[in-house]
Structures are given as structure tokens and as C-alpha cells.
Amino acid sequence: MRILGIEGTAWAASAALCDTEADRIFIESDPYEPESGGIHPREAAEHMADAIPAVIDTVLQHAIETAPSATTGPAIDAVAFSRGPGLGPCLRIVGTAARSASKSLNVPLVGVNHMVAHLEVGRHFAGFDSPVCLNASGANAHLLGYHNGRYRVLGETMDTGVGNAIDKFTRHVGWSHPGGPKVERAAANGSFIDLPYVVKGMDFSFSGIMSAAKQAADDGEAIEDICFSLQEHIFGMLTEVTERALSLTGTDELVLGGGVGQNARLREMLATMCEARGAQFYAPEPRFLQDNAGMIALLGAKMLAAGDTMAIEDSAIDPNFRPDQVPVTWRDSEES
Ligand code: ATP
Incomplete structure (x- = not known):
């Protein structure tokens, strides 16, 4: 075909x-x-x-x-x-x-x-039967799991997509689009500062953390520290809800989808979480x-x-x- x-x-x-x-x-x-x-x-x-x-x-x-x-x-x-x-x-x-x-x-x-x-390409290459999928893309952020003829939304952003949230911060500090890879590079030399972490049940929100990150930049906080902390908080939120989705569905297969899935720190957090619970993790190649x-x-x-x-x-x-x-x-x- x-x-x-x-x-x-x-x-x-x-x-x-x-x-x-x-x-x-x-x-x-x-x-x-x-x-x-x-x-x-x-x-x-x-x-x-x-x-x-x-x-x-x-x-x-x-x-x-x-x-x-x-x-x-x-x-x-x-x-x-x-x-x-x-x-x-x-x-x-x-x-x-x-x-x-x-x-x-x-x-x-x-x-x-x-x-x-985004889900099916990961499922296909992984050879998984019925995985949970974390779609972490520009305009979306959600967890999908198969039940009774449909991919159900198990949890999702209550406001913007994850990539769009990161891109809004990088626009604020004057960096060109797309912002995600630049945040990843700057984060390599950063240390942790406290930012809002918002998970409500199976859903999560990025608007508070983005406002706080912009404010921190306006207040003169080191950009590397803000980028490092943005990644730790945002990807921590996504990993927490992904683990809960695996636990609720009893699934031991996870696939990653979406452009933010190219981020090494997000993949590391998801891989560590899956290893700890004996689940298989698959992230497709960047293209x-x-x-x-x-x-x-x-x-x-x-x-x-x-x-x-x-x-x-x-x-x-x-x-x-x-x-x-x-x-x-x-x-x-x-x-x-
Ligand atoms: P959707 O699939 O929801 O339509 P989209 O059209 O915005 O999403 P994608 O290609 O899935 O596009 O993702 C683009 C996003 O990925 C951008 O927001 C970009 O900043 C982000 N991104 C790309 N590389 C990285 C990276 N290394 N780390 C974090 N974010 C990244």
C-alpha cells in the first residue's frame, strides 16, 4: 500500500x-x-x-x-x-x-x-499494543489512553499547549521562535529556583509558571536559572501526570509525541519514571x-x-x- x-x-x-x-x-x-x-x-x-x-x-x-x-x-x-x-x-x-x-x-x-x-507513529515504531501517549507539542499537551473504541483524554492542559507556553516566555526575553531548543541549551548552565507547579488531578496549567518566569526575567534573575527551573517544573508536572495515567490504566507502555518531545530532559524524566515502575518507554526519532x-x-x-x-x-x-x-x-x- x-x-x-x-x-x-x-x-x-x-x-x-x-x-x-x-x-x-x-x-x-x-x-x-x-x-x-x-x-x-x-x-x-x-x-x-x-x-x-x-x-x-x-x-x-x-x-x-x-x-x-x-x-x-x-x-x-x-x-x-x-x-x-x-x-x-x-x-x-x-x-x-x-x-x-x-x-x-x-x-x-x-x-x-x-x-x-502523533500517538500512532510512536505505537507503530515501538511495536506497542495499547500504550498511554504523552503528546507534548506546541499547541497541545495531553495524555491519551485507549478504551472501548476511542483514545480517551486522560489529562490535559487547562490553558496553553506546552511548547506555546515555553515560546511565550522566550518571546518575552527577546529570543526568536522556536524557543524550546534555546531554553534547553540555556538550562544546561542553570540552577534551581522556585516557580509555580500546578497539577490539579489529571490536569495541569502553565499560565502561572509562565507569568512567574517572565517576572523573574524582568527582576534580573539569571536566564540560565529560569530556563533550568522552567524545564524542571514543567516536565516534572508532565511526568507526574503521565505516571498517574500509567497507574490508573494499568498500562506498562508509554509513547511520547510532539515537538517538545525532542527535549532530552523531558525524555530523561519519563525514562527514569518508566524504569522505576517497570514500564517500557519509546520516543520516536525527531523527524x-x-x-x-x-x-x-x-x-x-x-x-x-x-x-x-x-x-x-x-x-x-x-x-x-x-x-x-x-x-x-x-x-x-x-x-x-
Ligand atoms: P501541534 O502538534 O500541537 O499542532 P505544533 O504545530 O506547534 O504542535 P510541534 O512540531 O509538535 O508543533 O512542536 C513545536 C514546539 O516544540 C515549539 O513550541 C518548540 O518550541 C518546541 N520544541 C522544539 N524543540 C524543543 C526542545 N528541544 N525542547 C523543548 N521544546 C522544543
């Missing part, structure tokens, strides 16, 4: 070919890099409109070059695209590109939930953690195998598409 995946929920204009028989995923991405400030939805959409045709062309060219010898053209079986969650102006461009590719290639269309794709069309194509292949395709007239994008809205159709066909 060969699936063309298209991703464009925010900053990454990305296309991919997932070839299940060859067990290969080819990804072509073109990131939007704001000149100043954070991600501006209109500028991100302009970038998406410019970049999506080129990344799709590159992947189709690759598909033609790698097509089985008996076939002509790119030999694509379906087009999968991110329906949401994400920025509406970007999603609309991706939806239009996917519908037109599905029409012109005359193949089915598959609508993928971006956050479920599958940050936004990418490879995970969309991969989940698209699983959904196509389950017959989970959609008519063009039903393929409207959904900027607020929650993972627990998705009927998980593909797990039964994986098992059979």
Missing part, C-alpha cells in the same frame, strides 16, 4: 509517501520561520499556500521513481491529510490540496486527526516527533486498510478536532 500524506496544521508544510510493503516513509517538509515574534496565522497560511504544492510535487516525483515496475505513474492508493486540530487558515489550504490530489489521482481520501497520528506528514501517511495507511475513507463532501477541516472524537477503526484490522 502506498499513501500520500499531507500535513499543514501550523508551521510545517509537509508531504510524505508511506510505502507499507517496502516499510519506508519518505518525507519532504518546508517549515515556516517567523521573522519576529511567534507563529502568525495569516503568515503561516501564506507560507502553506506557497510551500504545499512544491512539497507534494517532490513526493509525487519520488513516488514515480519508486513505483513498482509493472505500474505507471506514482502508484498511490490513497491521499491522507490532517483535518485538525490546527490553525484554520492553514488547514483549509491542506484540505483543498488533499481533495484535489485525491480527485486527480482518482484515489480515496482519508481524514486524519493530527494528535492521534517523527515534530509536525510531519510521515505520521499522517502512516495512520492514513492503517485507516485505508480498515476501509475508513471519506467522501469529499464530508471532508471539512476541523480546527478543534479532539482525539477522543475519532472512532478508532484500524486496530481490529491490525489484529486480524
Whole structure:
């Protein structure tokens, strides 16, 4: 099976070919890099409109070059695209590109939930059956666990996504986007200072810690100490709730998803926690953690195998598409 995946929920204009028989995923991405400030939805959409045709062309060219010898053209079986969650102006461009590719290639269309794709790419490469997933991305932060046909949200941020929270702090101190890698670098030389730590049951909040971190910077506290302490508090909160999710579900498999998952300190905390309780931990390689069309194509292949395709007239994008809205159709066909 060969699936063309298209991703464009925010900053990454990305296309991919997932070839299940060859067990290969080819990804072509073109990131939007704001000149100043954070991600501006209109500028991100302009970038998406410019970049999506080129990344799709590159992947189709690759598909033609790698097509089985008996076939002509790119030999694509379906087009999968991110329906949401994400920025509406970007999603609309991706939806239009996917519908037109599905029409012109005359193949089915598959609508993928971006956050479920973050989970499924980790589950696939880890070979796990039913893991808990911590999605730590720019615009989201939540724990997912499978129960009765859906990925349930076991706990989530009560305000901003984790990456967006970090990026708001780095904007305040004048650092360019994205802020996460810069905080990680500065934290290497920092020491601990007290910041708010807010976990309420299975949910958590980042707004208080961000205000306190900005205030500490305004008060002249060493930036390295603030960055170190931001990581210790935020990742400590995420690790605490993740451990509780493993305990509540009785699961001994954890996967990590999302761009913040590239952070070595977060991975270290999660790995230590899993080791202490005898659970297995898997974090995908960076190109599958940050936004990418490879995970969309991969989940698209699983959904196509389950017959989970959609008519063009039903393929409207959904900027607020929650993972627990998705009927998980593909797990039964994986098992059979
Ligand atoms: P979503 O998947 O919710 O749509 P997104 O589109 O914002 O998220 P991602 O690629 O998942 O994008 O994550 C981007 C975020 O990851 C940014 O906020 C960035 O600062 C953060 N990030 C990237 N590298 C690191 C790192 N090493 N440490 C911490 N954060 C990081």
C-alpha cells in the first residue's frame, strides 16, 4: 500500500509517501520561520499556500521513481491529510490540496486527526499494543489512553499547549521562535529556583509558571536559572501526570509525541519514571516527533486498510478536532 500524506496544521508544510510493503516513509517538509515574534496565522497560511504544492510535487516525483515496475505513474492508493486540530487558515489550504490530489489521482481520501497520528507513529515504531501517549507539542499537551473504541483524554492542559507556553516566555526575553531548543541549551548552565507547579488531578496549567518566569526575567534573575527551573517544573508536572495515567490504566507502555518531545530532559524524566515502575518507554526519532506528514501517511495507511475513507463532501477541516472524537477503526484490522 502506498499513501500520500499531507500535513499543514501550523508551521510545517509537509508531504510524505508511506510505502507499507517496502516499510519506508519518505518525507519532504518546508517549515515556516517567523521573522519576529511567534507563529502568525495569516503568515503561516501564506507560507502553506506557497510551500504545499512544491512539497507534494517532490513526493509525487519520488513516488514515480519508486513505483513498482509493472505500474505507471506514482502508484498511490490513497491521499491522507490532517483535518485538525490546527490553525484554520492553514488547514483549509491542506484540505483543498488533499481533495484535489485525491480527485486527480482518482484515489480515496482519508481524514486524519493530527494528535492521534502523533500517538500512532510512536505505537507503530515501538511495536506497542495499547500504550498511554504523552503528546507534548506546541499547541497541545495531553495524555491519551485507549478504551472501548476511542483514545480517551486522560489529562490535559487547562490553558496553553506546552511548547506555546515555553515560546511565550522566550518571546518575552527577546529570543526568536522556536524557543524550546534555546531554553534547553540555556538550562544546561542553570540552577534551581522556585516557580509555580500546578497539577490539579489529571490536569495541569502553565499560565502561572509562565507569568512567574517572565517576572523573574524582568527582576534580573539569571536566564540560565529560569530556563533550568522552567524545564524542571514543567516536565516534572508532565511526568507526574503521565505516571498517574500509567497507574490508573494499568498500562506498562508509554509513547511520547510532539515537538517538545525532542527535549532530552523531558525524555530523561519519563525514562527514569518508566524504569522505576517497570514500564517500557519509546520516543520516536525527531523527524517523527515534530509536525510531519510521515505520521499522517502512516495512520492514513492503517485507516485505508480498515476501509475508513471519506467522501469529499464530508471532508471539512476541523480546527478543534479532539482525539477522543475519532472512532478508532484500524486496530481490529491490525489484529486480524
Ligand atoms: P501541534 O502538534 O500541537 O499542532 P505544533 O504545530 O506547534 O504542535 P510541534 O512540531 O509538535 O508543533 O512542536 C513545536 C514546539 O516544540 C515549539 O513550541 C518548540 O518550541 C518546541 N520544541 C522544539 N524543540 C524543543 C526542545 N528541544 N525542547 C523543548 N521544546 C522544543
